[in-house]
Amino acid sequence: MTRISVKDLAFSYRPGEEVLKGITLDFDGRSTAIIGQNGSGKTTFVKLLKGLLKPTRGEIHILGRPVSEMTAAALAPYIGLVFQNPNDQIFKSTVLDEVMFGPLNIGVDPKRAKEKALHALQMVGLAERAAENPQDLSLSEKKLVCIASIVAMEPEILILDEPTIAQDHAGTATVRRVIGRLKEQGKLVMTIIHDMDFVAENFERVIILHRGTVLADGDPREIFSRRELLERAGLGVPHITRLGWSLGRTKTYLTEAEFIRSMRGEGAADR
Amino acid sequence: MQQRSSWFRFSTPSLVLIPVAVGINYVGKLFASTLKLPLWLDSIGTVLAGMLAGPVVGALSGAINNVIYGLTADPISFVYGLTSIFIGLVAGIMAFKGWIDGWGKALVVGLAVGFTATVVSTPLNVWFWGGQTGNFWGDALFAAVLAQTNSVWLASFLDEVVVDVPDKLLTVLAAYALFRSLPKNIKQLYTGSGELESLD
Amino acid sequence: MKKIIVEHLKYRYPQAENLALDDLSFEVDEGEMVGIIGRNGAGKSTLCQALVGLVPHFYRGAYGGKVTVAGLEVMRSSVSRLSTKVGIVFQNPFTQVTGSKWTVYEEVAFGLENMGVPRKEMIERVDYALHLLGLEDCKDRNPFDLSGGQTQRLAIAGVIALKPEIIVLDEPTSQLDPRGTEEVFRAIHRLSEEGMTVVLVEHKMEKIARYCNRVMLLDEGKLIQFASPASVFSREDLTRYGVAPPVYTRVCRELDAKREGSPHFPVTLEEAREVLKGR
């Protein structure tokens, strides 16, 4: 089922300088990572999906609704965007209030909003800190609060902007778990991200944006196999993929488990 | 309620607070106009600086705010620098004296700041504009009172009251709401005892 | 020669209950590049700030033990005085820009002006720092118009201009993209090659393994281990301290592939390839 359909989408901040040059894409339920160098148009693209910018050309439909006719606030129940920097949104004096802010805005009654917020905090492992001031948490915990504040609104579609940046090992593990849970619930999870290890392990579809166009679109194994393409887009590959290559393997490894299995000879055909 | 340790400390945190206070003033005004609110809300930073770092830093934030605003946008703001100084001073002194632990007290601080601003601005208005404030509705009141009473001072005072008191009251309430939600690790920078304890 | 000597360092932030640093003792030799690892809240940043005197001079609080850097005792020296011996670079590149200077060149000179360095020498030092950090081409640009990687290198340049013997970097790349990260690591590597003693906090373990000659593992303010990367990353209980070893170490552990004649697992791509290539 198509959740988002994008037709011939173009955008420019200044006339004559198109940041996006006619993008046509459909998003189904597969979790999707959008990758590309800074300036490739990733951020502009998700802002358009979220209705924060208006396209100069083309159309976007979210769950069948035309985005151009809705405000970002009106889209909030359907599509959520977690911003990269938590300091751009946090303003309440408790973690719980911060997470309840979104649900209350979209008309959830206070009792239900609290339940949803606590549930979302549970998911990111911060339920015990609900009464604390969010500004007393570490940067990586604040990022998790922001994820919870979107999860609590229960949108069908969630977009995470650089969820692993400024995270330590435990934080990254939590983000991984949250994405897994959301996928189980049938949500469409999208991300714009530079962390290729994380992409390879957690996403089913990878789209490379390059200078405002779609350079490639496929499953991660397919994408990370195309060395010269990645180089052209100025992108790296996952560490484990690199290790496989350095050992002269032809197979593109995406996860450690896969690599280990293969090395143990459990997947001899891969050699 | 934490007791302020000293009237002011010219520490690095206090100094870097001043540009931030000026910025908050500006952004407050920006958001008020973006949201089309019938208020200026352009002293939130000054009041917050007073609450956090004491009257001297508050007053300094107010003064520097108007100097910068005078240099960048509107030279008349130099004239009203004195009002800004007193806003920071009063907010700082009252916070310092403990008037900062509840909405009721914040309301009183708001009124105090509003009336101080009025008392300081009125002579400036009389000297500079002949009594007006430059605000349309306030000046209409000025004209009406002047026509009725022939008193420039009374008219100017009332003009200033209607223009300033509601605005400053809401400014202080907004600043207090923000102050309340500040994290410990920020407040601590300005309230610390300054003592160094030995663990040896 | 010992550049850093820490003896029984204890520290508690004001109004805090627990010790942020709990009885740390260690030494660092001249020219070493030391990595500090541990989960968030382990005390890594506090330790960094204790090396440059911000702990305890900036925060106050409760302090015990003795820290000596490049011959200066931290407790008895001002932060300004210490900054000529040991520099520090923080996480967020943009908040390290002073904001009072309009060009990269002037920004680098900021500390030198404060310290009263004569103008002629100032110019020499700024040129040197810009050259070392590869920022010559940006010298006339506004500091706020730079990319994240460039801004972080600018922060390093501003500190290097004070000619410290030691540089402490507290998660300098955590908020940067891969390109910025690479730029900054190349710069750090260069400083190390110039003979500077480097202390680095970092969550990207592959980088620590590649660049550092010793790694310090902290947890709850205590020093757990301070040894070679191979030794620390080969610990079986490492994840209990909230740290995952480099991916190379992880797969080699699973495959039980140790380096020849060593009790430890590989920590870099090259080492891993070496032990795995025959398989």
Place this chain on the structure above:
Amino acid sequence: MKTFSLYVEKDSLIHRIDPINKILYILTAVSVPWILPSMAVSFLWMLISLALLAAARVIRQSFPVFAFVFLVLITVVLIQGWFYPGNRTPLFGAEPFVFYAEGLMNALRIVVRVINIVAAFLLLVLTTKPADLVEELVRRGLSPRLGYVLDSIFQILPQMVKTTRTIMDAQRSRGLETEGNLWVRVKAFLPLIGPVVMSSLIHAKERALALEVRGFHFEGERTWLREKREYPYSRALRAGLLLVLGLAVVWRVLG
């Protein structure tokens, strides 16, 4: 980046005057008509201030500021003309809006004073780079730390304004409505300014640390990367301005 100042880059004689003397000029222009309260003196100073603006070739750039001032001055003329307490001599109009001569004269006094003061300030503001002004003040004994505070505002303020866009986006993404009836808009104020305040205070703390380790609190003589700017006739001008001030006082006392 948009520069955050009214300064107009030009090469005029006025631009090359020592900023300190421009401050002294403001002082003179404001206080002489106050010491010698006559219409002639006020009018003369207004003409001098305007002439200096013209000499600096920044008259055009002063229009936007004067435009607002004139708007208020029109209401001043009307209100004074109608309601000035000393009104005796009707000029024109009918009850209750009779326009009086005394009120008009008083309004003119206000108009001349306001134009004079605004012009004097504009002379400083339009022809002086803020950084040059601060540097001169620090070289003459202003605390370098306060100098830093003044300088940094010109860049930190635009940075803060830049984040307001992202903050609006982030909160609208969470369903915050910023348009609608007054109550909706009032409610939106804290969610918008809150993150600005929090993040800027966090940034202030980080910046404080970064400044500390770059000698911000070093006790001793500082030096400058830029060589000291020489301003022509600096002393003569200062002496002249002080002389004018002194003469005004003498005149008042003797007169």
